[in-house]
Amino acid sequence: MRLDIVSLFPDICRGALAESIIGRAQRAGLVEIRHIDLRDYANDRHRTVDDSPFGGGAGMVLRPEPLFACIESLLQDDSHVVLMTPQGSVFNQGKARELAKKTHLIIVxxxxxxxxxxVRQTLIDEEISLGDFVLTNGAIAATVVADAVLRLLPGVLGKDESSQDESFGADGLLEYPQYTRPAVFREMAVPEVLLNGNHAEIARWRQQQRLLRTARRRPELLEGEG
Structure with a gap:
């Protein structure tokens, strides 16, 4: 996949996505990420990309000229253009899986x-929000979406099944409890079933725990299960 992120603050995304798993994926050639500075497409020497809104009101609005110039220069036949905005559809794991199937993703x-x-009417394919709140800028939201999408690409996590057993996997349930060494810590013991080596029993226990945890914490995820 090629991912282009169009922002006024490309270093916000660049720094976060250069680290850890996504950073390794880039160095391994599994994904190409380009951080596009919208100001590079301004048409004046002051690199102006915003102006006051017609009709009055507080704040500034990003102008159409640099956005059209930028996005149109990036478009390919397989491009899918996403706008990060509080007015968009709320992002979830299902949407991450859908976007992970794209070959060229542009996040504005x-x-x-x-x-x-x-710009919205002409160039944007869909609008995405992280939830019912407002951030200082969309680059923060774009970084979250990029991480959630890119980790689903083949080879990025090392073992592709890693993304299947976690929360919001194929069945939409929350993940089961996890334990590691030591087996007993401050008189708190790891469940015996995880220590007996019986993989069938472990699988049953984990599925039971996923259902219980989902019912207690996110019961709405179980709607339609029965």
Whole structure:
């Protein structure tokens, strides 16, 4: 996959995505990430990309000229353009899996009071939000979406089954409790079933725990299961 992130603050995304698993994936050639500075597409010497809104109001709006110039220069036949905005559909694991199937993803980061509506109407394929709250800029949200999507690409996690057994995997349940050494810590013992080496019993216990944990913490995820 090739991922282009269009932002006023490319270093926000660049720094986070250069580390850990996603950083290794880039160095291994599993994904190509390009951090695009929208100001590079401004048409004046001050690199102006925003202006006050028609009709008045607080804040500034990203102008259409640099956004059109930038996005159109990146578009390919297989491009899918996402706008990060509080007005978008709420992001979840299902959407991450859907976006992970794209070959070229362009994420446009909103900022200030948003973008000129003509950009949204013409160039944006879908709008995504992290939830019902507002961040200082869309680059933070884009970094979260990028990480969630890229970790699902083949080879990125090392073992592809790692993304199947975790929370919100194929069945949508939360993950089972995890334990590691020591087997007893401050008089708290690891469940015996995890120590007996019986893989069938371990699998049954884990599935039971997933159902219990989901029912207690996120019961809405079980709707439609029965």
């Amino acid at each position: 980061c909103g900022h200030y009071e948003g973008i000129d509506e003509r």
